[in-house]
Amino acid sequence: MIEVVVAIGGTESGRVKVKTISILEDYWHDYLHFKELAVTEKGKSELRHRRYLRVAFLTLMAYAEGVVNQWRFSILREQGKSEHDICKYIRRETFSGKCHKLTRRASLARSRKPQVIQKARTLRNHFVHLTSGRDAMLFDGLTDTLIGEIEEALIGWLDEVSAALGMERHPNTQEIGRSLAKAIGAVRNEEYSA
Numbered sequence: 001m002i003e004v005v006v007a008i009g010g011t012e013s014g015r016v017k018v019k020t021i022s023i024l025e026d027y028w029h030d031y032l033h034f035k036e037l038a039v040t041e042k043g044k045s046e047l048r049h050r051r052y053l054r055v056a057f058l059t060l061m062a063y064a065e066g067v068v069n070q071w072r073f074s075i076l077r078e079q080g081k082s083e084h085d086i087c088k089y090i091r092r093e094t095f096s097g098k099c100h101k102l103t104r105r106a107s108l109a110r111s112r113k114p115q116v117i118q119k120a121r122t123l124r125n126h127f128v129h130l131t132s133g134r135d136a137m138l139f140d141g142l143t144d145t146l147i148g149e150i151e152e153a154l155i156g157w158l159d160e161v162s163a164a165l166g167m168e169r170h171p172n173t174q175e176i177g178r179s180l181a182k183a184i185g186a187v188r189n190e191e192y193s194a
Contacts, residue, residue: 020173024070027063028170031056035147042144053142054127057150061124064117064154067169068098074167075105095121099157106164116153 038052069090076086093101096118103114126138162169 020171022171022173024063024066024170025173027059027066031059031063034059038144038147050139050142053144053147057120057142057147058124058127060147060151060154061120063170064158065095067158068095068102071102071161071165071167072098075102102161102165103157106161108160108164111157113153113157116149117157120150120154 034052034056038049038056041049041052043049072090072093073086076089077083081089090098096114099114099117123142126134130138158169161167
């Protein structure tokens with residue numbers, strides 16, 4: 001989903017501001033940003049390095065779940081389900097259940113990726129539903145190597161499903177905003193999450 005806001009007016013005549021918003025695209029760029037911060041902190045500060053790894057990981061998982069939910073929403077809408085029913089389906093289905101349905105619909109061959117994705121989802125749940133006594137395991141357990149494995153499996157799977165179903169992971173707000181701005185007229189302000 002994308003939201004486009006066009007503001008025309010102000011004290012300057014002809015001032016146009018186009019704002020294209022996609023939280024999914026922002027999540028993706030947030031993930032890349034925090035992953036890079038983790039890399040720059042490695043060897044300098046273990047606490048900050050781990051903090052940025054954790055934020056990158058949680059953002060990557062939010063991104064993946066958002067993409068999966070968006071695709072499920074689109075498919076269920078195509079099947080004629082009401083928005084109310086779609087929201088119930090999406091809330092009721094587990095993440096792995098949604099991934100399984102998308103894999104089946106995309107007619108993808110079985111691979112190791114769903115196992116890595118499920119492992120990532122379990123780790124995400126440990127962070128989000130924190131229970132006593134897991135601090136050290138969570139602090140030490142999230143590594144650059146693990147993030148790399150999770151990203152490779154998750155993004156690889158998302159790209160395969162995206163290609164098979166003809167659905168994009170997230171919109172390119174810069175491209176959409178520039179096209180819209182060009183159609184409307186001169187734009188003085190331009191800002192994107194990339």
